[in-house]
Amino acid sequence: MIRTRAVHWRKGVVFALPGLWVAAVLAWELLGPRGTQVIPLLAAAPAIACAGTGRRRCVTLAGVCAVLALVPPPSAGRADTAARLGTCCAVVAVAAAGHCVSGRRRRLLRELERTREIAAAAQQVLLRPLPPRLDGMTLAGGHLSVSEGTLVGGDLYEVLATPYGIRIVIGDVRGHGFSSIGTVAAVLGSFREAAHDEPALPEVLRRLERALQRHLGERGGPERPHSEEFVTVLLLEVRADGVVMALNCGHPWPYRLSGAAAAGGRPRAAAAGGGDPLPPLGLFPLPPELPLARLTRLLPGDALVLHTDGAEDARDAAGAFFPLARTLAEAVRGAPVVPAAVIEHVQDALLRHTGGRLSDDIALLVLRNDSRHAPDRVPRVHLARSGWPRG
CATH class of the missing domain: 3.60.40.10 (PPM-type phosphatase domain)
Structure with a gap:
C-alpha cells in the first residue's frame, strides 16, 4: 500500500511539473525587471512533458507554449518580434523531437517487456519450480x-x-x-x-x-x-x-x-x-x-x-x-x-x-x-x- 501511494505521488509530480514550469516562466516574465528575456525557457516545457508524461501532453503543451511565446502579456513590455518568433520555432522543434523520441521509447519498452516475458518463461522451464x-x-x-x-x-x-x-x-x-x-x-x-x-x-x-x-x-x-x-x-x-x-x-x-x-x-x-x-x-x-x-x-x-x-x-x-x-x-x-x-x-x-x-x-x-x-x-x-x- 505504501509503495503504491509513493508511485502515484511520483506520477502526480511528473504530470504537474511541465505546467509548473510554464507558470514559473510567465511569472518571471511579468514580475522580473523590464527587458529580461525568459520566454525562451518555455521551450523546455514540452521536453519535460515528453520525458515524463507521454506524447499527447507534449503536443498540447507545445501548442500552449508557442502561443505564449508569440502573444506575450501586454505588461511584459515591448518585445523583440524576431526573438519571440525564434522561441516559437524552438518550442515546435523541441516538441517534434520529443514526440519522435517518446514514440520510439514506448516501442522499445514494449519490446523489452515482451522479451522479459519470454526470458522468464524459458528460465522457468529450465530451472522449473x-x-x-x-x-x-x-x-x-x-x-x-x-x-x-x-x-x-x-x-x-x-x-x-x-x-x-x-x-x-x-x-x-x-x-x-x-x-x-x-x-x-x-x-x-x-x-x-x-x-x-x-x-x-x-x-x-x-x-x-x-x-x-x-x-x-x-x-x-x-x-x-x-x-x-x-x-x-x-x-x-x-x-x-x-x-x-x-x-x-x-x-x-x-x-x-x-x-x-x-x-x-x-x-x-x-x-x-x-x-x-x-x-x-x-x-x-x-x-x-x-x-x-x-x-x-x-x-x-x-x-x-x-x-x-x-x-x-x-x-x-x-x-x-x-x-x-x-x-x-x-x-x-x-x-x-x-x-x-x-x-x-x-x-x-x-x-x-x-x-x-x-x-x-x-x-x-x-x-x-x-x-x-x-x-x-x-x-x-x-x-x-x-x-x-x-x-
Missing part, C-alpha cells in the same frame, strides 16, 4: 543470481521421484550469468532422462558426463578449446528407509538439519559426508569405479540442506565468510524444520552479509523427511533391480 511435496518429502529451493533480472545463472538443481528413490542433483557451472545457461540446460536435461532410466546412481553420473562432453564439444570446436570448462555436481539418492547415497564431483557437501526435538532441545546443523570428492565433471574422465558413499540417514523430521559454493564463499565488506552452518541452525529457532522458511532466512542473511553485492550465483535446496516410519529393509524395487532374491 519444485513441487512442495514429493514422495514423503517436503521441498523448497531458492536461487540468487549475480546477473540482474535473471532467474537462472550458473547453478542448477532438480529433484525427481523415480522407481529407485528420490534422486537429486545440484551443481555449479564454472562462471555465472547468461554464458553458463547452455551448460546448465545440457546437464539438467541429461539428468531428467538418466534419473528415470538408470537403476544405478553411478550410471546416472556417467550419462551426465557424456552429455556435458557433447555440449562442450559442440560449443567449442577446434578453434575454441574447452579444457577449462567444468561443472561441480552432487548426486543424491534418498531411499525409502531414509538412507542417502551420494556421488560427489567437486561440490560442497550438504548439511543435515535437525529440529530442536530431534537434537536434544537445540537445533543443529551438521555437515553430512566428508572425504575427498571426485574432480568436477569436464576436467578429467571419470574413473572406472565410482565411489558410491552412504552419506547419512534422514530420520522423520530431519532435513538435508544442499547448496553451491557461493553460499559459503560469500564475504562481507571486511572479508569475513558467511557463517552458513550457524545461519541454518538459527533458521530453525527451536521449531520443526520448515524448508521454505529456511531458504528465506538464509537468503535474507546472505544479502545482509554481502550488502546485496553477490560475487557468485547461489543455489539452495532443502528436503525434509516427512515419513512417519523409516523401515530398515531395502525397498523391494532395489532388490528386484539388483537381482537379489526377494525375502
Whole structure:
C-alpha cells in the first residue's frame, strides 16, 4: 500500500511539473525587471512533458507554449518580434523531437517487456519450480543470481521421484550469468532422462558426463578449446528407509538439519559426508569405479540442506565468510524444520552479509523427511533391480 501511494505521488509530480514550469516562466516574465528575456525557457516545457508524461501532453503543451511565446502579456513590455518568433520555432522543434523520441521509447519498452516475458518463461522451464511435496518429502529451493533480472545463472538443481528413490542433483557451472545457461540446460536435461532410466546412481553420473562432453564439444570446436570448462555436481539418492547415497564431483557437501526435538532441545546443523570428492565433471574422465558413499540417514523430521559454493564463499565488506552452518541452525529457532522458511532466512542473511553485492550465483535446496516410519529393509524395487532374491 505504501509503495503504491509513493508511485502515484511520483506520477502526480511528473504530470504537474511541465505546467509548473510554464507558470514559473510567465511569472518571471511579468514580475522580473523590464527587458529580461525568459520566454525562451518555455521551450523546455514540452521536453519535460515528453520525458515524463507521454506524447499527447507534449503536443498540447507545445501548442500552449508557442502561443505564449508569440502573444506575450501586454505588461511584459515591448518585445523583440524576431526573438519571440525564434522561441516559437524552438518550442515546435523541441516538441517534434520529443514526440519522435517518446514514440520510439514506448516501442522499445514494449519490446523489452515482451522479451522479459519470454526470458522468464524459458528460465522457468529450465530451472522449473519444485513441487512442495514429493514422495514423503517436503521441498523448497531458492536461487540468487549475480546477473540482474535473471532467474537462472550458473547453478542448477532438480529433484525427481523415480522407481529407485528420490534422486537429486545440484551443481555449479564454472562462471555465472547468461554464458553458463547452455551448460546448465545440457546437464539438467541429461539428468531428467538418466534419473528415470538408470537403476544405478553411478550410471546416472556417467550419462551426465557424456552429455556435458557433447555440449562442450559442440560449443567449442577446434578453434575454441574447452579444457577449462567444468561443472561441480552432487548426486543424491534418498531411499525409502531414509538412507542417502551420494556421488560427489567437486561440490560442497550438504548439511543435515535437525529440529530442536530431534537434537536434544537445540537445533543443529551438521555437515553430512566428508572425504575427498571426485574432480568436477569436464576436467578429467571419470574413473572406472565410482565411489558410491552412504552419506547419512534422514530420520522423520530431519532435513538435508544442499547448496553451491557461493553460499559459503560469500564475504562481507571486511572479508569475513558467511557463517552458513550457524545461519541454518538459527533458521530453525527451536521449531520443526520448515524448508521454505529456511531458504528465506538464509537468503535474507546472505544479502545482509554481502550488502546485496553477490560475487557468485547461489543455489539452495532443502528436503525434509516427512515419513512417519523409516523401515530398515531395502525397498523391494532395489532388490528386484539388483537381482537379489526377494525375502
